Amino acid sequence: MKKSLKMFAVSAVVGISSMFGGIAEAESVSSLKEQQNQVQKDRSNVKSDINKVDEQLNSLKDQQEDVKSEMQRIDFAIDDTHAKIREKTAKIEETKAEITRLQEEIKVTKERIDKRNELLKERARNYQVTGGMVSYLDVLMGAKDFSDFIGRASAVATIMQADQEILKQHEADKKSLEENQAKVEVELASVETMLNELEEMNQQLNAQREEKNQLLATLEKQEEEIHEHKMELQEEENLLAAQESAIQRAIQLEQERAAAAAAKAAAVAAAASSSSGNSTSGGELSAPSAPSAPVSSGAFTMPAPGTFTSGFGNRDSFRPGDFHYGIDIANRAGNVPIWAVADGVVIRSYYSSSYGNVVFIAHSVNGQTYTTVSAHMETRMVSAGDTVSKGQQIGIMGSTGDSTGKHLHFELHRGQWTASKGNAINPVGIVPMP
Numbered sequence: 001m002k003k004s005l006k007m008f009a010v011s012a013v014v015g016i017s018s019m020f021g022g023i024a025e026a027e028s029v030s031s032l033k034e035q036q037n038q039v040q041k042d043r044s045n046v047k048s049d050i051n052k053v054d055e056q057l058n059s060l061k062d063q064q065e066d067v068k069s070e071m072q073r074i075d076f077a078i079d080d081t082h083a084k085i086r087e088k089t090a091k092i093e094e095t096k097a098e099i100t101r102l103q104e105e106i107k108v109t110k111e112r113i114d115k116r117n118e119l120l121k122e123r124a125r126n127y128q129v130t131g132g133m134v135s136y137l138d139v140l141m142g143a144k145d146f147s148d149f150i151g152r153a154s155a156v157a158t159i160m161q162a163d164q165e166i167l168k169q170h171e172a173d174k175k176s177l178e179e180n181q182a183k184v185e186v187e188l189a190s191v192e193t194m195l196n197e198l199e200e201m202n203q204q205l206n207a208q209r210e211e212k213n214q215l216l217a218t219l220e221k222q223e224e225e226i227h228e229h230k231m232e233l234q235e236e237e238n239l240l241a242a243q244e245s246a247i248q249r250a251i252q253l254e255q256e257r258a259a260a261a262a263a264k265a266a267a268v269a270a271a272a273s274s275s276s277g278n279s280t281s282g283g284e285l286s287a288p289s290a291p292s293a294p295v296s297s298g299a300f301t302m303p304a305p306g307t308f309t310s311g312f313g314n315r316d317s318f319r320p321g322d323f324h325y326g327i328d329i330a331n332r333a334g335n336v337p338i339w340a341v342a343d344g345v346v347i348r349s350y351y352s353s354s355y356g357n358v359v360f361i362a363h364s365v366n367g368q369t370y371t372t373v374s375a376h377m378e379t380r381m382v383s384a385g386d387t388v389s390k391g392q393q394i395g396i397m398g399s400t401g402d403s404t405g406k407h408l409h410f411e412l413h414r415g416q417w418t419a420s421k422g423n424a425i426n427p428v429g430i431v432p433m434p
C-alpha cells in the first residue's frame, strides 16, 4: 500500500463506544447518536463540496466551449487568410508576367527606334557623301521656277518631317511602355506588401490557434483533476455513509442489550419474589444472545499469520516524505486467513484501486474506538454492517490493488479512518504480530 488518497479529511468520529461493553447503555446510545449527528454533518459538508466541484466542472466546460468557438473563429480566419494569400500569389504571378511582356515590348520598340536611328544616320551619311544638305540644295536649286522650288522644298521638308514624326512616335511608344512598366512594378510592390502582411497575419493566427490549443489542454487537465477530486469526495461520502450505518447498527445493538438487561433484571426480581423459583430459569436468561463479554486489555489478536515484513513509518525504499501508515505481513502459503483483530462492526468491504479488496472495521476497546483497515486481500468474507468478533476470518490474503506481492497491509487508526490518515498509529505493541 504505497498510494494514499489525498486532499480531504474525514472529520467524523466513528465511536462505536461501549458497543460490546454493556455498561451505561443509555449514555452509550446518546453518545453514539451524537457521533451519528457529527457524521451526518460531515456528510452534508462533503455533499456541498461535491456540489461546488460540480459547479467548477460546469464552469470549466463553459470555458472549454468558449475556447472551442474561439478556435473555430481562428480557423475561419486562417481559411480566409489562406484564400487571400492564394489570390495575391496568383496576382503577383500575373503582374510579373505582365512586366515581362512589357519589357519584351519595350525591347522590341527600342530595337525599332535603334533601327530607325540607324536608317536616319545612314541617310544623313549618304547626304554627306553625296554632299548632304547640298544635295537638298541641289534639288532646290534645280527648280525650274518658284512654284517648282516650293514643291521641291515641300517634298524635302515632308520627308524630313516624316522621319522626325516616326522617331517621335517611337519615343512616345517607348515612354508609354516604360510608364506602364513603372506602374505595373508599383502594383507588384503593393501586392507583394499585401502578401507579406497576409503571411504575417497567418503566422499570428497560427500562434493564436496554438495558444488556444494549449489553453484547451490546460482546461481539460483541470477538468480531469477536478473530476478526480470529485471521485475522492464521493469516495469519502460513501465512507461517511457507511460509518453512519455502522453507528446505526451499534445503536441498535446497544438498545437490544439494554432491553435484554432490563428483562434479566425483571426475571431476577421475579425469581427473588417467588420462593418456589426455579434456579434453571435464571441460568437460561443469563445466556446472552449477542456477544457481550466485556472486552479487556489483551482484547486484540494478530491480523494474519505470516512474516512481519514492514513496519509503521518511514521506509528506506520510500521517497522522502512518504510514509507507511500501516504494517505488512507476508505469507507464501495458500489461503492465508485474515482475521478481525477485535470485536467490531464492518464499515466498508469493497474493492479500491489502491487498497484492492479491503475491509474497514470499527472497534471499541476499553472505551477507545479504533478503525482497522485490512488491504490487498484476495477475497473478502464480510460485508458492510456485519458485526464481527475477535479472531473471526474476514478474508484471504492476496495482492490486489496497489500491491507488489502477496501480503496483508494492516492499518490501525485511533478513532476514525481519514483520508489524510492523521489518526494512523503504530499497531505494534497494541495488536499482537506474528
Ligand SMILES: [Zn+2]
Pocket (backbone or CB within 6 Å): 001, 002, 310, 324, 326, 327, 328, 408, 409, 410
Ligand atoms: Zn503496507
